[in-house]
Amino acid sequence: MKLRSSDLLLVASTAVITAALTIFGRNFISGEKKIKRKIKHFYGVDDPQFERAMSQLLGPPILHGNHVEPLHNGDEIFPAMLAAIEGAKRTITFETFIYWDGEIANRFASALARKAAEGVQVHVLIDGVGCNCINAESLRRMRDAGVELEIYHIANIARANHRTHRKLLVIDGTVGFTGGVGIADEWTGDARNADEWRDSHYRVEGPVVAQMQAAFLDNWMKTRAVVLHGDDYFPELKKVGNHRCQMFKSSPMEGSESARLMFLLSINSAQRSIKIGNAYFVPDDLTTETLIDAARRGVDVEILVPGDEIDSLFVKHATRNRLGRLLESGVRVYRFQPSMYHCKCMIIDGLWTSVGSANFDNRSFRLNDEANLSIIDGSFAASAGKAFDDDVSRSTEYTLSDWENRTVFQKAADLSASLLRSQL
Structure with a gap:
């Protein structure tokens, strides 16, 4: 049976509406x-x-034997993170929401590219909405140096409203950083004025760092479709402090x-x-x-x-x-x-x-x-x-x-x- 043009239009309209509703539902309504x-x-x-x-109820389990050091504002946070990157021997895993073009973004790109060129396995995951420099020179520099870099959900319209807001940096599977800071010039300084945002980040050692690594790998597997494992990523972690985390x-x-x-x-x-x-x-x-x-x-x-x-x-x-x-x-x-x-x-x-x-x-x-x-x-x-x-x-x-x-x-x-x- 030959379909009339009006029938074809109805079928096409129905398909478009169904697709639009599906995209809307996945992005704005949780099932x-x-x-x-x-x-x-x-x-x-x-x-x-x-x-x-x-x-x-939440999982993973609370672990004993950790040490968490608070870092306040960019004057403390960025030097500690960059020093840890500089000291990496085997692996770096890094996930962030905000990565805004500027001096801080360039400093992190240079540090990560340098470690990749030295042979350290560097894996970087940046949110597609939080990053304003997807085609910028800083990201090209990392890729050219051998950094494995992924953009989270940038091409998936059905998940465009779902973002990775996680802030995770893990060095050699032994030292982790997390908190609220983004990679942008707005976080520099010491919150003294409107140009210096107030934030805190935390340097972590001990068994809980493996849970931080696992949190990074959760989204790395969704984007890169690669499982990172072994001693370079999950070494034996001894107790180093009294914090249960x-x-x-x-x-x-x-x-x-x-x-x-x-x-x-x-x-x-x-x-x-x-x-x-x-x-x-x-x-x-x-x-x-x-x-x-x-x-x-x-x-x-x-x-x-x-x-x-x-x-x-x-x-x-x-x-x-x-x-x-x-x-x-x-x-x-x-x-x-x-x-x-x-x-x-x-x-x-x-x-x-x-x-x-x-x-x-x-x-x-x-x-x-x-x-x-x-x-x-x-x-x-x-x-x-x-x-x-x-x-x-x-x-x-x-x-x-x-x-x-x-x-x-x-x-x-x-x-x-x-x-x-x-x-x-």
Whole structure:
């Protein structure tokens, strides 16, 4: 039977619409059932059951015998990372979201290219959205030197909204770095002014570095389709410190919302204090309710977010819209003043600390590939808490009165941004 032109048009239109809906669904709608009901408060973070829950519900297990060194701002972070790269003997694995053309990008490209030319196996994975220099000379220099370089999801339209937001650098399988910093000039300096972003990164040694390596390989296998293994990547790692650590990963492609579950379990287990510093704080309804419940239990809850120096006005408005009920419940909110605040840190009861790439928003909870390092150690939490308090001292408190006295325009802008918070 010969199809009429109108039938052919209908078939073609149906195919186009179906393809468009499929692409939209894969990019903007998760097929996974989202946790909707509150998690019951059974124990604190100092209870062995909390450690078992984190190991068994999130995985991989929390490991003993690690040492995590905090590094603050570009003046400390970039020299430490570049020195580790320079000292590499066998392998370098490096995954990042932001790689912006400039002096820092060139310095990293030169260091990585130099090691590859020396015979070190160098593997670099950069997100296609976070990189603004895919065809730049710095990336060509790395490839010409023998660096294996992949761009994450740049050609996959069906997954264009899914990004790797992970920040991982592992040297010889023995030393790892993770945190919030991007490879860009904006992170240089010491957060003294608007041109020097505030951020923290962490140098890690011990058995948990193998989990960091595994997190990198998760996306390397998806892009390069090659398995990296053996002693060059997974050497025997001895205990070197007292920090109990876990490096967990979260990815929508694996039907996982581990980042969100980690935050929910941690907040729900708080008994005394919660300190959350985050660049993109746009909590969903259940996370908001969990924070409110903690405040009603008598937990001191403090939230630190960017102030007027922020890289996204859209996020600023969405964040502000979500603060009302938290402020009404006694949660204290601070806005960092000197520069863009880009940290991602949560400290519970002065014992449990989680740092890494995950923001406090739906994009990190549901859409991005994330990796966070969590540490059970009182001394480390005290150090992280001091850094948080130091940042608060350079912030202004945002009160319920401030929120209630927003202008009509501000309220409209905040509400409009919040309606689209699922994509933040």
